[in-house]
Amino acid sequence: MTRIEVDLPNSLLLELDRQAAASAQGRSQMIASILAEHMGERLHTIFQVSTSGALVAGVFDREVSVSTLLEHGDFGLGTFAGLDGEMVVLDGVAYQVHGTGAVKVAAKDAGAPFAAVTRFSADETGCSGTIMDMKTLTEACDRFRKSENIFYAIRLDGCFDRISTRAVKPPVEGVGLAEASKSEGLFSFEDITGTLVGIWSPAFSSAFSVPGYHFHFISEDHQHGGHLLDIAASDLKVQVNALTDFHLVLPETEKYLKADLSQNNADDLAYAEEAHKD
Numbered sequence: 001m002t003r004i005e006v007d008l009p010n011s012l013l014l015e016l017d018r019q020a021a022a023s024a025q026g027r028s029q030m031i032a033s034i035l036a037e038h039m040g041e042r043l044h045t046i047f048q049v050s051t052s053g054a055l056v057a058g059v060f061d062r063e064v065s066v067s068t069l070l071e072h073g074d075f076g077l078g079t080f081a082g083l084d085g086e087m088v089v090l091d092g093v094a095y096q097v098h099g100t101g102a103v104k105v106a107a108k109d110a111g112a113p114f115a116a117v118t119r120f121s122a123d124e125t126g127c128s129g130t131i132m133d134m135k136t137l138t139e140a141c142d143r144f145r146k147s148e149n150i151f152y153a154i155r156l157d158g159c160f161d162r163i164s165t166r167a168v169k170p171p172v173e174g175v176g177l178a179e180a181s182k183s184e185g186l187f188s189f190e191d192i193t194g195t196l197v198g199i200w201s202p203a204f205s206s207a208f209s210v211p212g213y214h215f216h217f218i219s220e221d222h223q224h225g226g227h228l229l230d231i232a233a234s235d236l237k238v239q240v241n242a243l244t245d246f247h248l249v250l251p252e253t254e255k256y257l258k259a260d261l262s263q264n265n266a267d268d269l270a271y272a273e274e275a276h277k278d
């Protein structure tokens with residue numbers, strides 16, 4: 001136990017003492033239980049900015065800054081204002097993978113139109129076994145999920161035999177995500193050490209999230225990365241964090257407020273997320 005000193009407004013202290021007396025607890029006990037509840041909640045919260053539907057509809061404007069995102073999580077993924085590359089948030093640092101393939105630490109005031117982050121804390125850890133492609137990656141990760149109906153953050157670390165990624169480039173004004181994803185940088189790496197940052201979202205969330213697995217890669221030296229398209233690897237370290245609290249922040253930009261988001265654009269989203277054959 002550590003003893004700490006804090007400054008509290010008198011009104012808050014009075015209310016604290018009133019509630020402590022009512023529940024027959026001391027001040028310390030009361031404060032500790034309030035903190036535990038608050039932290040526990042935050043550990044299992046996914047904080048998402050905007051919706052996948054808005055992104056598909058072409059709402060790529062800055063919504064929040066990178067520094068705001070990092071206040072809500074240290075692990076996650078997204079994209080940048082104007083679709084200027086892929087975002088990978090790992091261990092509290094946001095990386096920007098440009099369409100050219102160049103990776104840099106994102107500026108604190110860089111804007112994001114869409115992102116999902118959490119405070120990563122593994123509930124379960126294990127080994128992936130052999131992964132030959134996206135299908136076996138899915139199967140390997142599925143073994144660590146107990147439910148189809150909550151969200152999960154998934155982290156895979158190790159040496160990848162082969163990995164293919166893409167990074168979007170800023171499209172011409174007014175096109176949607178599916179069209180924008182045609183002008184993207186494609187990258188392939190072999191025998192590369194790094195981390196996959198993943199979010200798994202339930203099927204019912206498809207109207208506002210990316211259903212199923214969504215992975216972004218960052219190499220250990222932070223020189224390479226992008227949205228995952230293909231993979232081969234063995235015995236990666238898998239860490240899974242179940243997320244049962246969803247915090248969705250909707251944009252207030254003119255473009256978002258006026259966008260027609262009534263369409264079901266699941267096909268366009270799936271197209272944008274996958275490797276294109278053409």
Ligand SMILES: [Zn+2]
Binds near residue numbers: 216227
């Ligand atoms: Zn992505």
